[in-house]
Amino acid sequence: MTKLQDDIENYLSHSHPHSDEYHQAVREVFDDIAEVYRKEPAYRRWNIAERMLEPDRIVRFRVCWEDDNGQVQVNRGWRVQFNNVLGAYKGGIRFDPSVNESVLKFLGFEQCFKNALTGLPMGGGKGGADFDPKGRSEREIMRFCQAYMQELHRHIGPNVDVPAGDINVGPREIGFLYGHYVKLTNRWEGVLTGKSPGFGGSCGRTEATGYGVVYFLKNMLQAHDQSLESQRVLISGAGTVALYAAEKCIREGAKVITVSDSRGTRVFRNGMSEKELVSLRTLKLEQHGSLEDADCGTWHSNKTPWFAAKGAIALPCATQNEVDGKAMKRLIGNDLLALCEGANMPLTQEAHDKLIDANLLYGPGKAANAGGVAVSGLERSQNASLQSWSMDKVDTMLSGIMEDIHNRCIEHVKRKDGIYPYSKGANLYAFKKLAEAMMAYGVK
The missing domain is CATH 1.10.285 (Glutamate Dehydrogenase; Chain A, domain 3)
Structure with missing residues (x-):
């Protein structure tokens, strides 16, 4: 040491x-x-x-709200404003029981590096609450978002801190948060990203992280004389990032073999079809169901993708530390070609060390999953100039940003046994x- x-x-x-x-x-x-x-x-x-x-500041606050039964509930909320030397703080808001100060500090720290790689003028930050939206009505989620913003609005602004969505905070929650911000401040401004395109959001923001992972993967493979077409891809997770990564992989000619949730993994032996993907998206994103209830592929209860199937490419898109040393050993033993992180820090330290020692293609999350914050940066530009860009324009710009990030990742290093x-x-x-x-x- x-x-x-x-x-x-x-x-x-x-x-x-x-x-x-x-x-x-x-x-x-x-x-x-x-x-x-x-x-x-x-x-x-x-x-x-x-x-x-040392973060610039950590803001912690109590969030009191009323459920549908008139019972007052109490949660803890945070905003970690980590570093703003490159621009206003930028990073998502996460609602999940696992949220705590350590998790938000790690995410805020990572965000500083991720945003630096995009080349856009953005500092790093992260926020959230230990609120669990599962099983809550839409009205309860709305009231919680309003209570959270009641405290948060004092600490954010378009040139101060511009939060976005993250786990369990999508366009609906951003709408609730933004609506209350406008009511509290009487200002319509680009203080949140991930809004609906109907009121200042960017086309392509929902798809951006998942698409960006695949754009980075393609650049990484191309730099090593490989192609994504016909490759067997193991994806973990079934949220927005995972399903849009699956969509882009399918469109690029790859075979998506798995998606997963906390209950298990659904395996598609010959690759998922676009029709099957649509049905899963409807189940997960619109009906909030479990993959266990899907009627396509084969269900493997209590198994992760790494133990349920074999594939040359792994895209962990669920959560931090989801791939441990044992899982990495199995992936490498099954002839892993490349791993790109759709989630933030999905590898445990042991898994990370094994992957580095194996000298395989590895796209770290701060680079590979920067597509979401990149399009958030583009949304800020649209808000500032009072413009709205087409999906094609945003997607083209996203592809270019991910190519630039890839090139920055190899700017200061040399190949080791043929691998960057x-x-x-x-x-x-x-x-x-x-x-x-x-x-x-x-x-x-």
Whole structure:
């Protein structure tokens, strides 16, 4: 362990205890940039490491709301405004019982690097609440969103912090949040992204993260003389990211073999058809059902995609730390060609290390799933200029941004046994961009 890594460990233990997810995300970055940091005295002189690890601010608040039975409910809400040297804070809002300060710090930290890779003027942030929308009526979800915005509106603005959606926060929830923001402030402005195109949202925002993963994957394969066509693709998750990644894979001629949820995995032995995809989207996104209830493919209860089928390409699109060491060993043993992260930090540390040691194609989440925030950036541009762009224009721009991100990931690294180390390259590029801005600002 280098002195920098030792200093990082001591700082995290002292200043951010009980934050396992955050520690994992930080280690992954600083393991990659340690040598560069050591060779540049200015980084130490300006204490970039410690400044980069401490969020600008963490806002925590109580969210009180009333359910359909007239019972007052209490949840905890947060907004982590991590770093704004590259632009206004930008990052999603997540509603899920798993949300806590550690998770949001890790997501906010990752967001700083992800946004740096897009080339757009965006800082990093993240927010959410430990509210569980499952089983709640639409009216209850609306009242919760309004109560959350009642507290959040004081801390956001189009040039301050521009939240977006994330897990369990889609266009409907963004609409509720935005409507209450307008009521509270009497201002119609681009303070939230992920809105409906009917009132300031961008075409293609819903599809962007899933499509972006596949655009990055295509660039990665092409750089190594490979093609996506006819490849067997294992996808985890059945939310927006997973299903739109599946859609784009099918349209590119790949065979989507799996999708999954918390109950198990649905396997399509010869690849999912577009008709089957439509039925799954209706079930998951419109009826909020389980894949167990679908009438296509084969159901494997309590199995993840990595143990339910074989495939050359893996797209984990569910949640953090969903792929452990055992699953990675199986993937590699089944002739894995490439893995691209649709979720944020879906690999455990053990799984990450095994994949790096195997020297296979690896698209890290901060690069591969940046399509969503990229189109959020485009939505901000449309709002600022009072324009609305077509789906074709947005999709073309998204494809170009993902190609640029791919190229930035290999800008500072060389091939190792014929393979570009994308994770290291993404961390190096983003770190250097953030560090240069922080030094230019002086002591901030």
